[in-house]
Amino acid sequence: MEAWFIQHFLNPTMAMGGAALVASPIIIHLINRLRFRRIRFAAMEFLLQSQQRNRRRVLIEQLLLLLLRILIVLALVALIARLILDPRELSLVRGVQAHHVVVLDDSGSMRERGGDHTAFENAVEVVRKLVSEGTRHPGTLQFSLILASEPEQPLFTQREINQSLLQEVEIKLENLRCTHRAVSLLPALESAAKLLTEQRGQIRHVHVVSDYRVVDWETPDPIVSLVKSLEQAGTTVNFVRTVEQSHPNLAITELTGDTQIAASGVPVRLTVRVQNFSDTAAKDVRLQVSQDGTRLPLTIAFDEVPADASVEREFDVTFAEPGKHGVVVSLQRPDSLDADNARYLALDVSLLNRVLIIDGDPGAEESSYLVDALAADPSITGYAPVVESVEYLRQRPLDEFQSIFLINVANLPPDALVPLEEFVSGGGGLAWYLGDQVNASFYNEALYRDGRGLFGLKLASAPAELPRDDEASPAPDLVLSDHPIFRVFSGQENPYIDAARVYRYFPPAEDWERDDQRRGDGVQTIARLRNGDPLFLTHRFGRGRVVSCTTTCGPSWNNLALYASFVVMQLELQKFIARPDRALPQRTVGEPIRIELDPAEYTEEVQFAIPDPAGVRVLRQKAVPKSVRAEQPGGSDDDVESASVDLVAELRDTDQPGIYRVQLMTVDQLPVERWLAYNVPLRESRLKVVPLSDLRTKLADTAAHVQPAGELQWLEGKPAGQDVRNVLLGLLLVLLLSEQALAYRLSYHSS
CATH class of the missing domain: 2.60.40 (Immunoglobulin-like)
Incomplete structure (x- = not known):
């Protein structure tokens, strides 16, 4: 009830006190009835008969007279307390004891520019105007200001509004900058509620100044619940919009690439994604690329970015020197939100990416095929492979390498296995190729370890042949997934996959579950043979990636290394397992x-x-x-x-x-x-605004006010309720005349 008086009267305290005066006509009426004395005289029976005939009429006339007097009191109270039928006309900055708490949204979307001002600048103007209007009533108003980005550290707390505070607020607001972050209004509202909890005996207002984006109001229940609790405590909540409609917005939402394998002098493939958050398509979108602060002679052009959709493009950047570098991709034409028009990427470029190859049978020279694939020309691939024996794992540190390949290794001594596990667990990449030197029992016991080790499957005791009958079974030997390693084999009528042959491989043990989902050990089969047995598998070990192949690296068990596709596949494999900690955060x-x-x-x-x-x-x-x-x-x-x-x-x-x-x-x-x-966060690029009617619908269960953008009547102190006062004056005159006429009629007059 208190909240209703605050919302509908300029002088709510007087209205609440005046409401009690409604009882005065009733009390006077009852007192007058007690003043009659009982006197018996000769004509009593005649009078009693007359009273019985006129009793109902007299009672109705007396009740009408009483009602008129009650309405006169109500009309006087409404006039003096200044009734406002539409609370939106009410100036919240009034000359009564009140505390105004402002929650100021400073999230990234408030940087949207519409015309000459941003949404945040409009919000700052609202705060400035509120304090300025408050100075017209010195000694009565208190002011607090809470930023949505810093809910626990209010800029102002319970400060008396006066000229001194206005000057201080002016300076603070002049230096205040909107953040680029995604922040929620709920913690700031909770902070405001906490600030007002201990205050009683004065009027309390919370003003939420924000842009009210759809993405922030998809689940309004927590805010609505908090507003209800504030209103139950006698606090008026006022939602002030700073943006009436959103504007078209393009954003660069992603800039990624193979940064973990970047090497000097070698083109680094990067991918940029542009998203259109508008309802209409964007035409002729152009991006510019800068490297270490210098704009490159490179323009990325899109003829069209469809409405509410994204497009992406790959491009290459070359770094002449090793070391740390920065790349920025930005829109050539600015739009309503500048903050998301650029994307930043930091890279740590190596002189060369070192790869360790452990060859278990150097005489077979299978490792030479891998060396040629990775570094036939290091200036093009950026790799520097080193071929060593198993002893190297025991004697030298491994952290300098991007990844390690083990080719046809029979077994590993414990003092070689431990540093290898530490290397992979710390983020290094590992790839296995098998061969005739492999000891299957060692792999199962020390490397597979029931799915917890460095190898991806449990092997059969001996390798097996993959027979081929082109007439009965003309299908390719390889059944590949869409994994990036096998990108070279993708596409219809790809000649590489038809030419690929696997003659010999290590099948899995009979008791090893072939279904990845049922096995549940985190190992994923990414390529199979035409008989269904696994050919390539991958899994995580700590922070590193492991790829296990059940056939050889060279052409002794297959012909994969004899085709150009082998080079691309090995480069993609190396890219996949390369240690991620070389990519900067x-x-x-x-x-x-x-x-x-x-x-x-x-x-x-x-x-x-x-x-x-x-x-x-x-x-x-x-x-x-x-x-x-x-x-x-x-x-x-x-x-x-x-x-x-x-x-x-x-x-x-x-x-x-x-x-x-x-x-x-x-x-x-x-x-x-x-x-x-x-x-910047992607969330703040979604600028679609909640329509005014929808916002009021979301808050329909509360008594909160919603102020349209750009309208400051609620705080400017403009005359509110003037039409109501004119009606009340006319009504009061009619009531007074009616009361006098009826009272005269019901009173006694001598002839």
């Missing part, structure tokens, strides 16, 4: 950068190079011990993944998209850089 704006340092290797000095529209900002920090980090605000030992790390540095200011560079210093005073690419 791609993150979403807002995610903090945590640097974990071993003090035995690095000093405590950390330098962050932060992208900025005006250039690059440099921030220097000193890494602190974990115990100190946990004591700092927002710090926790949980932030550190490894218990062996003793020093931690953190950067939370990662809102700007771009490439962040972190420079460390080793104890030998050698600089080490780490690069990270930050991009």
Whole structure:
């Protein structure tokens, strides 16, 4: 009831007090009835008969007179308290004790530009206008401002609105920048509710200033529930729109590629995806590519990007020098949302990608086919294969290699198997090719290990032949999935797959389940022979990928290595298993950068190079011990993944998209850089706005107000309810005249 008075009267306290005056005519009426004295006289019987005849008429006339007097009191209260029939006409900034809490949406979509101003600039103007109007009623209003991106740290908390605050707000809003992040309004509303929980005895308002995108209001129930609880506590909730309709928007949503195998002087294949978030097709879309801050003479053109669809294109970029590099792809023509018009990618380019090949039978020279496939010309492929024996695994570190191939290896001693497992578990790639030297029992016991080891299947005790009868069974020997390794064999009437022959292979053991789903060990069969036996399998071991082949690498058991398709297949296989930790991180704006340092290797000095529209900002920090980090605000030992790390540095200011560079210093005073690419979230590119009518429907179960974009009547203090007051004045005059006429008629008059 209190909320209803607040929403419908300019002076709700007076209205609630005046409502009690309705009882006064009733009380006076009852008192007057008690004033009569009983007197018996001779004509009593005659009067009683007359009273019985007129009783009903008199009672009705008295009730009508009482009703008129009640209505007169109500009309006077409505006039004095200033009744407003339409709450949307009500100025929320009034000269009564009130607390206004503003929840300001500063998510990435608020950067959308419509005309001369962005949605965020419109929102800032609403806040500025609210405080400005509040200064007209000094000493009565309080103001709090909560950003959706920082719900636990309000910019202003329960500040009295006056000229001093207005100047402070002006300065703060002038320097306030909209984020690029995807944020929810719910935590900020919860923060507002918490702020108002302990306040009683004053009027409370929450103003939610936002752009109200469809993607944010697909599940409005949590917000509606919170609004209901606020209203039950006597708080008025006011939803203020800053955008009435969305504008066409194109976004570059993806920039990926084979960055883990990038080598200097070798073209790196990248893929860019452009998405149209509009209801109409975009014509003649052109992208430009920049490398390390220099625009390349390369334009990526799309004749059309269909409505609500995406297109992609592959392109090559070559890096002349090894080291860390940055690539930016951006739209040539700006649109309503600039933030998603560019995509950033950081790469760590090697001089050459080293690949270790362990040959179990050097005399057979099968490894030479793999070497020729990977590095017939290293300047073209970027690979530098090294052929060694099993002893190499026991004697040398393996982390310098992208991947390891084991060809026709009979078995591995324990001191060679352990470092190999550590290499793959840490992210390195591993590929197996079998042959006549393979010891099947060792593979099953030490490598397969019931699906938990480095090899993908349990082998039969001996290899088997794959007989072929072209008349009875003319099908190809290979049955391939759509895995990237076999891309060269895709397409109709591909001559390579028809020419491929497998003569000999290792079949699986009879008790090994051939169905991947039933087996449930995480091993995926990606190629089979025409008899259904597996030919290529892949699975994860720790962070690394493993590919197992049941035939040889060279032509002793098949003819795969005799065709050009073998080269492409091996390059794709190497790309598939290459260690992913060589690809630099791609993150979403807002995610903090945590640097974990071993003090035995690095000093405590950390330098962050932060992208900025005006250039690059440099921030220097000193890494602190974990115990100190946990004591700092927002710090926790949980932030550190490894218990062996003793020093931690953190950067939370990662809102700007771009490439962040972190420079460390080793104890030998050698600089080490780490690069990270930050991009805007895809969610904020979806600019479709909830129609005003739909928003009101979603909030229909509440008493919340919804203010159209650009209309500031609710806070500008314009005369509200003037038409109602004119009606009330006319009604009061009619009621007074009617009451006097009826009272005169019912009263006694001497002739």
